[in-house]
Amino acid sequence: MAKLTIDDQEYEFPDGTSLFEACREARGEALPHFCYHPDLPVAGVCRLCQVEVEGMPKLTIACNTTVRDGMVVHTRSEKVNKAVQQILELHLINHPVDCPICDQAGECGLQNQYMQYGLYESKVEIQAKVKKHKAKVIGPYVILDMERCVLCSRCVRFCNEVTGTGELGIFNRGDRAEVDVAPGVELDNNYSMNTVDICPVGALTSRDFRFAKRVWMLKSAQGVCPGCATGCNVRIDHEAGRIYRLKPRYNPEVNGRWMCDRGRMTYKQVHSERRLLTPLDGGKDVTWAAAREQLARMLEGKPPALAVVSPHASLEEMFLAVKLAGAEATVSGPANLDREDGDDLLLDADRTPNRRGLATLGIPELQSGALADRLRAASGPVLVLGGDPARDEAVAGAMEGREGLIFVGDHDGPTAQAAQLVLPAAVWAEKAGVFVNRMGRWQGFQQAVARPGAVRDGWRILAEMLSLTGAAPAFESLRAVRRGLTAKVLPEGELDMDRMPEFGFMPAGGER
Amino acid sequence: MKEYKILSARFERPDGHKLSVYEQEGGYQALRKVLGGMDAAAVRETVKASGLRGRGGAGFPTGVKWGFVPQDAQEVYFFVNADESEPGTFKDRFLLDYDPHQTIEGTIISCFAVRAHLAFIYIRGEFGWLVDRVQTAVDEAYAAGYLGKDILGSGFDLDIIVHKGAGAYICGEETGLINSVEGRKGQPSIKPPFPAVAGFLGKPTIVNNVESVATVPWVINNGPEAYKAIGTEKSPGTKLFSVSGPVKRPGVYEIPLGLPFREFFQDYLGGMVEGEELKAVIVGGSSVPVLPAAEVMNVNLDYESLQQAGTMLGSGGMIVIPESCDMVELIQVLMHFYYDESCGQCTPCREGTGWLHKLVKKLRGGEGTPADLELLEHVCGGMAGLTICPLADAAVMPMRSFLGKFRPEFEALIQETATTGPRTRWPRGEQE
Numbered sequence: 001m002a003k004l005t006i007d008d009q010e011y012e013f014p015d016g017t018s019l020f021e022a023c024r025e026a027r028g029e030a031l032p033h034f035c036y037h038p039d040l041p042v043a044g045v046c047r048l049c050q051v052e053v054e055g056m057p058k059l060t061i062a063c064n065t066t067v068r069d070g071m072v073v074h075t076r077s078e079k080v081n082k083a084v085q086q087i088l089e090l091h092l093i094n095h096p097v098d099c100p101i102c103d104q105a106g107e108c109g110l111q112n113q114y115m116q117y118g119l120y121e122s123k124v125e126i127q128a129k130v131k132k133h134k135a136k137v138i139g140p141y142v143i144l145d146m147e148r149c150v151l152c153s154r155c156v157r158f159c160n161e162v163t164g165t166g167e168l169g170i171f172n173r174g175d176r177a178e179v180d181v182a183p184g185v186e187l188d189n190n191y192s193m194n195t196v197d198i199c200p201v202g203a204l205t206s207r208d209f210r211f212a213k214r215v216w217m218l219k220s221a222q223g224v225c226p227g228c229a230t231g232c233n234v235r236i237d238h239e240a241g242r243i244y245r246l247k248p249r250y251n252p253e254v255n256g257r258w259m260c261d262r263g264r265m266t267y268k269q270v271h272s273e274r275r276l277l278t279p280l281d282g283g284k285d286v287t288w289a290a291a292r293e294q295l296a297r298m299l300e301g302k303p304p305a306l307a308v309v310s311p312h313a314s315l316e317e318m319f320l321a322v323k324l325a326g327a328e329a330t331v332s333g334p335a336n337l338d339r340e341d342g343d344d345l346l347l348d349a350d351r352t353p354n355r356r357g358l359a360t361l362g363i364p365e366l367q368s369g370a371l372a373d374r375l376r377a378a379s380g381p382v383l384v385l386g387g388d389p390a391r392d393e394a395v396a397g398a399m400e401g402r403e404g405l406i407f408v409g410d411h412d413g414p415t416a417q418a419a420q421l422v423l424p425a426a427v428w429a430e431k432a433g434v435f436v437n438r439m440g441r442w443q444g445f446q447q448a449v450a451r452p453g454a455v456r457d458g459w460r461i462l463a464e465m466l467s468l469t470g471a472a473p474a475f476e477s478l479r480a481v482r483r484g485l486t487a488k489v490l491p492e493g494e495l496d497m498d499r500m501p502e503f504g505f506m507p508a509g510g511e512r
Numbered sequence: 513m514k515e516y517k518i519l520s521a522r523f524e525r526p527d528g529h530k531l532s533v534y535e536q537e538g539g540y541q542a543l544r545k546v547l548g549g550m551d552a553a554a555v556r557e558t559v560k561a562s563g564l565r566g567r568g569g570a571g572f573p574t575g576v577k578w579g580f581v582p583q584d585a586q587e588v589y590f591f592v593n594a595d596e597s598e599p600g601t602f603k604d605r606f607l608l609d610y611d612p613h614q615t616i617e618g619t620i621i622s623c624f625a626v627r628a629h630l631a632f633i634y635i636r637g638e639f640g641w642l643v644d645r646v647q648t649a650v651d652e653a654y655a656a657g658y659l660g661k662d663i664l665g666s667g668f669d670l671d672i673i674v675h676k677g678a679g680a681y682i683c684g685e686e687t688g689l690i691n692s693v694e695g696r697k698g699q700p701s702i703k704p705p706f707p708a709v710a711g712f713l714g715k716p717t718i719v720n721n722v723e724s725v726a727t728v729p730w731v732i733n734n735g736p737e738a739y740k741a742i743g744t745e746k747s748p749g750t751k752l753f754s755v756s757g758p759v760k761r762p763g764v765y766e767i768p769l770g771l772p773f774r775e776f777f778q779d780y781l782g783g784m785v786e787g788e789e790l791k792a793v794i795v796g797g798s799s800v801p802v803l804p805a806a807e808v809m810n811v812n813l814d815y816e817s818l819q820q821a822g823t824m825l826g827s828g829g830m831i832v833i834p835e836s837c838d839m840v841e842l843i844q845v846l847m848h849f850y851y852d853e854s855c856g857q858c859t860p861c862r863e864g865t866g867w868l869h870k871l872v873k874k875l876r877g878g879e880g881t882p883a884d885l886e887l888l889e890h891v892c893g894g895m896a897g898l899t900i901c902p903l904a905d906a907a908v909m910p911m912r913s914f915l916g917k918f919r920p921e922f923e924a925l926i927q928e929t930a931t932t933g934p935r936t937r938w939p940r941g942e943q944e
Contacts, residue, residue: 044702045857047898058897064702086894090863123887128870151856170697175866177856
């Protein structure tokens, strides 16, 4: 441990701690910076995190210094403030200051830090600024405005160190230096939009989000990416019922500070034209009242003969499906669906968010033939919860012409087409729930946006079905569902699902 | 006027670059002495005791630098820095052109001292012919058994690779040099770690200037005491000065450190050419503060005296400036140089060198105001001491000293151009 003094207060940090992080903790806010990033190697080029260390002749940058016993550090001295001001001014002299048309405005390191430390008079004439390339498309998701760049090299380091793909470099030198892709190269790795996240200014912006919304109008909810079994923690940025972007949310146990481009685009499915927005009876739009009557007629007060649960459903929904159909009559499948190639960074080959949830509740996953057989053998109504199992040919064959198919789902497709009764249910961003990721970690997500049309929360639809079968107890709240769920699969008192730990919950023996 | 020939013995010797001549004059005897019975520590101690200071510009004691290599290091690399690019400096090219074997011998001894088995001689890209000259000498040394496996039967192995730079000032900074040899962009790395701990390929690496390395054989042959007997107590030995400007005898001189400038100027350089008066001198390469004639006449040419006078010995690239020279034009040339050569990674240097250059150009373009002089000073304040390497300081030091010592010239220019329009004479490469 090293005992040191930061701004006249004594602190103790483990040996080897970065002085930058020590100062962040001591001050309650980070030192001014552009190039430092906790997950990237130190570059030390923006020169903003200057601190005064007693006994050293010059100011020093905190990011490339480790704490030492007895160190006396000043982060707010006049000398430091003056240096920071001057260096910020130098960052700004060739910047176009085009904040009114810049997507980064409102979450821009240059804006924010200039407000705090800036000099408020410009000493540079506009015509004297260095001109560089603007609005250059460098990949499928990323666009570059080189005049806004402060050359912090975070994006370059990300592509060198995290993805190892090395698409970006800094070309030329002096104030002609520019970030760019090499000739013939595109920034097209599956993690390219992380460069947008870590770009402290508006140099790299998302083509998807470009000019879509001013960031200060966005509201945020905590989500979990539904794109694969990794379950990257995300922030859902939305406004007026529309999601504008997903951003990775820090979880050191799962995704760190990154997520993949494919995952970021999953929000598009929420607003897809293929969304099921009203109940359908025999392919015709009906009211919920009419749908409820039809449901009661089909069930005849009995549980469905079979429930086919998708690994896209939430853990709560899965639990209710088992409650409804009974453990013997609840299955999942076909097991071959939603499996593609993964990578060794974050993207899992299993493209469903909650397959591990099936195992948690003991729901067996059947291969396509076995599932088709079960469908044919089931006498009575069949509940299909989520996903679209009829994308599988054998399953589609077993569903074709079958009567009594009830689909609680979100998107139109072969399953919805085959179903007698379709009940439109909320997708992940429209409901609260839990997914169990590939490592067995329970991760909660919040409702971000209002449910469109006549869409209802999945647990409510299932709870209502349950009440139609006369089963007790009736679940009147999600909280009640969760209590039932934890009572079934966890030792008592181990988890309150309404208060999920920040980084998720790992049951004993969860990791495989 | 005592002559010293520690470094310059073969500068005017016909065929001095050939192995036969070098051997004839006692060449490779120091190497035989080292390999014949000294151990690495003894060599390091000898050089340390000589007080030899790095001749690249910073003046850090060479033997002390060698001592930074961790004792348990298994893989050590050695670089001879011949990326001589500091404006006004042309001494290393003399050493390599006229007497390459002296540097090669020094390299072998230095490598033995730091336990390196691979050395690079990194030659500035523009010195194309020097690459051939040094390569030929290295080939000769291999053929004579001074390089390769089991040198002179001692069991010590060493290979030398002659590497040609691509023409960037910043590759003379030791970490920029290492990055460039590794195939990366030639720009300095943050320190720590220092190259002596983690340099080339992440292994301990020593980078020494040509002149420092070339001094080593003499120190081994004559002993540290003989070396210390020359020069001053804290600046022992001799130093090469490369002198340019309208003096009667410009060129490269080997003089004992501590020599009064006045004596050097009058006795060695012969004073100014007819019709020119001395106005100022940049003593140690373009990056050090300029001294007006009245000040420079009272200094001695050693590290401490020059520091006391507010400048630095630097590389010994002495630029003599006559009265007829326009100081603002001269600073424009220099500001263009640093603007052009800044690697661009640190913001204060990248943006600052560009801004200084623009401001000086503006003055010369007839659009300057007295406020611009304050602004120049302000920009310097945002650069000095705030970057990874000293390039920002190297631009700030001349800028500040020109402004400080020759401010009336700047003010007169502003006044004059307000009525007569821009100066028509522009430095080469700076025409609009």
